[in-house]
Amino acid sequence: xxxxxxxxxxxxxxxxxxxxxxxxxxxxxxxxxxxxxxxxxxxxxxxxxxxxxxxxxxxxxxxxxxxxxxxxxxxxxxxxxxxxxxxxxxxxxxxxxxxxxxxxxxxxxxxxxxxxxxxxxxxxxxxxxxxxxxxxxxxxxxxxxxxxxxxxxxxxxxxxxxxxxxxxxxxxxxxxxxxxxxxxxxxxxxxxxxxxxxxx
Numbered sequence: 001x002x003x004x005x006x007x008x009x010x011x012x013x014x015x016x017x018x019x020x021x022x023x024x025x026x027x028x029x030x031x032x033x034x035x036x037x038x039x040x041x042x043x044x045x046x047x048x049x050x051x052x053x054x055x056x057x058x059x060x061x062x063x064x065x066x067x068x069x070x071x072x073x074x075x076x077x078x079x080x081x082x083x084x085x086x087x088x089x090x091x092x093x094x095x096x097x098x099x100x101x102x103x104x105x106x107x108x109x110x111x112x113x114x115x116x117x118x119x120x121x122x123x124x125x126x127x128x129x130x131x132x133x134x135x136x137x138x139x140x141x142x143x144x145x146x147x148x149x150x151x152x153x154x155x156x157x158x159x160x161x162x163x164x165x166x167x168x169x170x171x172x173x174x175x176x177x178x179x180x181x182x183x184x185x186x187x188x189x190x191x192x193x194x195x196x197x198x199x200x
Contacts, residue, residue: 065100068179096141100133109140
């Protein structure tokens, strides 16, 4: 039977100190059976995700806003050693955008397209406000806020996340997506998704 540990979320490492709202890691080990019935094991692969507050002193936004970037990766398997090892290489593609009112910690240096988006709902009554915002797509994305800065460079190799020091030694994280979102007067939040790789 698998081990299980239970405690209150406030005692979990990094959650309180860095404003992280939630964090989750799900993984499985790659196993292959030969024709002779011999089991070959390889890397442990999974997904790590976290959501955090992105509080910023002096931030005043009038309208909702969001921004983000996503990266694509190709999985490769190496059989050069006695065990199967998995690597991820960048596809050289990323999708970045800014929409509405965003923090000064966010920038998009090369904008290739701009158009209007809207959000309207009368679910809370006909007097509910609706918003029209400008959406911009491009590249040269940068987020310099907490708890982890993000830029186009994250799509060129593994991302170092020092505060997740409890992960297995030698494991690697590859960022697949980042998003920032705020609906004033709420505190902005950021979300990160990673590919988790551990070659034992």
